[in-house]
Amino acid sequence: MRAVVFSEYVPPEKAEVKIVDDPLPGPNDVVIDVKAAGVGFVDGLIVQGLYQVKPPLPFTPGGEIAGVVADVGPEVKTLKPGDRVMTLAPSGGFAEKAKVRAVGCVPLPEQLAFEAAAGFTVAYCTGLYGLKDQGNLKKGESLLVLGAAGGVGLAAIDIAKTLGARVIAAASTDEKRALCVAQGADETIDYTKDGWRQEIKSMTDGHGVDLVYDPVGGDQSELALRSLGHGGRHLVIGFASGTIPRIPLNLPLLKRCRIVGVDWGGWMREDPARNIPILTQLMDWVAEGELKPPAGQAYSLDQAGFAMRDLLDRKVVGKAIVTP
Numbered sequence: 001m002r003a004v005v006f007s008e009y010v011p012p013e014k015a016e017v018k019i020v021d022d023p024l025p026g027p028n029d030v031v032i033d034v035k036a037a038g039v040g041f042v043d044g045l046i047v048q049g050l051y052q053v054k055p056p057l058p059f060t061p062g063g064e065i066a067g068v069v070a071d072v073g074p075e076v077k078t079l080k081p082g083d084r085v086m087t088l089a090p091s092g093g094f095a096e097k098a099k100v101r102a103v104g105c106v107p108l109p110e111q112l113a114f115e116a117a118a119g120f121t122v123a124y125c126t127g128l129y130g131l132k133d134q135g136n137l138k139k140g141e142s143l144l145v146l147g148a149a150g151g152v153g154l155a156a157i158d159i160a161k162t163l164g165a166r167v168i169a170a171a172s173t174d175e176k177r178a179l180c181v182a183q184g185a186d187e188t189i190d191y192t193k194d195g196w197r198q199e200i201k202s203m204t205d206g207h208g209v210d211l212v213y214d215p216v217g218g219d220q221s222e223l224a225l226r227s228l229g230h231g232g233r234h235l236v237i238g239f240a241s242g243t244i245p246r247i248p249l250n251l252p253l254l255k256r257c258r259i260v261g262v263d264w265g266g267w268m269r270e271d272p273a274r275n276i277p278i279l280t281q282l283m284d285w286v287a288e289g290e291l292k293p294p295a296g297q298a299y300s301l302d303q304a305g306f307a308m309r310d311l312l313d314r315k316v317v318g319k320a321i322v323t324p
């Protein structure tokens with residue numbers, strides 16, 4: 001089969017596609033014909049050895065996998081060839097086939113296409129855990145989403161609308177802002193222009209927003225925190241800007257607001273079972289048509305390195321996926 005292989009930690013555009021042996025399932029594994037694999041911001045860091053997790057070399061990146069079960073190990077009773085599934089794996093998704101643990105595979109409802117499923121698990125689980133469990137978002141509250149046209153941002157818009165919130169989406173280009181509106185955002189702002197805080201103030205009758213969802217960091221974080229109303233919550237999701245901001249601690253005091261760290265991955269790895277209600281709720285909403293996960297921007301296997309590069313360079317509109 002063909003697979004993207006990194007034999008050393010190098011910039012993502014140096015990715016090589018090689019012919020390697022087809023994987024065989026162990027007793028509790030399945031082999032998936034990969035139809036789509038999500039590209040996360042972290043993939044572009046992992047392949048360079050710049051992330052806290054360093055996979056042993058050589059390796060095939062790609063942890064969010066959607067496809068069809070092709071083969072099952074002898075102990076696997078819950079899945080059979082032909083089943084449509086999605087799963088999270090440590091790596092291996094940017095390939096024609098991937099060997100994964102059967103226990104982590106989630107059957108896909110018919111409403112979820114492979115191209116949407118590949119970007120679903122991380123973004124949507126982070127969104128529901130962040131907005132509801134950590135942010136206590138309630139119907140009628142207002143939410144400002146930074147980096148709103150990215151994979152994590154679009155999921156936050158979709159979930160917040162399902163929870164009945166009013167969503168203000170911040171993104172850098174007209175094309176990205178249009179995508180946010182298509183996903184359900186009520187209003188948008190261009191947060192690359194000075195004075196956007198004033199816009200938020202006007203949009204909220206001077207009160208400020210109830211919640212900020214912040215996967216961007218950098219200079220925008222403090223401005224977003226200053227846009228909160230009293231009792232607001234600022235959810236720290238990530239630092240796509242590459243800069244971890246330092247926040248003056250008088251701000252949460254004066255605003256009587258909370259800064260809340262949202263590390264869905266760490267929380268889930270501590271005890272994977274506690275993510276089951278989150279994923280079940282999300283799957284129910286998908287089946288009921290409440291959520292509309294967007295199909296990602298597709299790259300071929302040969303373009304997988306450029307997908308990671310484009311993500312790092314802020315060029316992707318929506319979620320990036322690799323479709324082998």
Ligand SMILES: NC(=O)c1ccc[n+]([C@@H]2O[C@H](COP(=O)([O-])OP(=O)(O)OC[C@H]3O[C@@H](n4cnc5c(N)ncnc54)[C@H](OP(=O)(O)O)[C@@H]3O)[C@@H](O)[C@H]2O)c1
Pocket residue numbers: 040041042122123126147148149150151152153170171172173176215216236237238239240241242262263264265311312313314316318319320
């Ligand atoms: N806490 C968690 O559990 C969790 C889970 C998943 C992901 N994350 C983190 O969340 C962040 C976003 O992930 P994602 O998959 O949504 O990434 P993404 O699809 O690349 O979106 C990130 C967005 O950030 C904005 N951005 C602002 N400055 C940027 C810069 N200098 N370079 C690149 N993008 C920039 C871009 O929007 P504009 O161009 O519109 O500004 C972009 O759309 C990452 O840091 C990731 O590690 C955290």
